Amino acid sequence: FVNAEDMSARIFFNLGDVEEPGHGDWTGTVKLKRTAELKAVQDIDGKKLAQKQLVEFIEDWASALTAKDAEGNDLTISKAIGAIRNIKIKATTEAEHETRDLGGRKSSLEVIEASSKDVIPHALVMKLIPYDELAQREVTLRLSVITSEDTPRIAVRILGAEALGASIADEFKKVLAVKIGDAATLTVGTFIP
Numbered sequence: 001f002v003n004a005e006d007m008s009a010r011i012f013f014n015l016g017d018v019e020e021p022g023h024g025d026w027t028g029t030v031k032l033k034r035t036a037e038l039k040a041v042q043d044i045d046g047k048k049l050a051q052k053q054l055v056e057f058i059e060d061w062a063s064a065l066t067a068k069d070a071e072g073n074d075l076t077i078s079k080a081i082g083a084i085r086n087i088k089i090k091a092t093t094e095a096e097h098e099t100r101d102l103g104g105r106k107s108s109l110e111v112i113e114a115s116s117k118d119v120i121p122h123a124l125v126m127k128l129i130p131y132d133e134l135a136q137r138e139v140t141l142r143l144s145v146i147t148s149e150d151t152p153r154i155a156v157r158i159l160g161a162e163a164l165g166a167s168i169a170d171e172f173k174k175v176l177a178v179k180i181g182d183a184a185t186l187t188v189g190t191f192i193p
Helices: 036-044 051-060 077-085 161-180
Strands: 008-012 027-031 048-050 065-068 088-100 103-115 123-128 137-146 153-158
Touching: 036 051, 036 123, 036 137, 036 153, 048 051, 051 077, 051 153, 065 077, 137 161, 153 161
Parallel strands: none
Antiparallel strands: 008 027, 048 153, 065 123, 088 103, 123 137, 137 153
């Protein structure tokens, strides 16, 4: 029985069948070990990081990362770090007032913009092996500058996190099927005898 969410599988050696049921008490379990790279990516997913926190993440994983601009062009890691360290927030407010004898009109516009002397990365792409025994893949982290706080924060989000999880689980099932062969029947889900 393959638990794709937990990245584990449990085998029952004496489950038996309809004609000869077993007790289901002889079992074995395999659980894939999550790699440090996947853990690091999952730990920052959905977080709003201070500039220093994101810079430290990039420095720690620089050998596996590629920075991308909004058009998808590669940026050097050093330029990406420099841009993140030097984010400037500019807020401009414009108000317009008009009065008449029997009424008036008031409008207000506020523009907030984040910029840097270098191009702020739009995304980070990390090459990683998610679990031992599985193939390498690319995980894209979307970066968004949060300008509503006193100091800039950068929101980090895994693009297509659900699809990524499903593809990893699917690969796990395929690897198990190859390793098990005809020795057992592979079923997705959990079972409690």
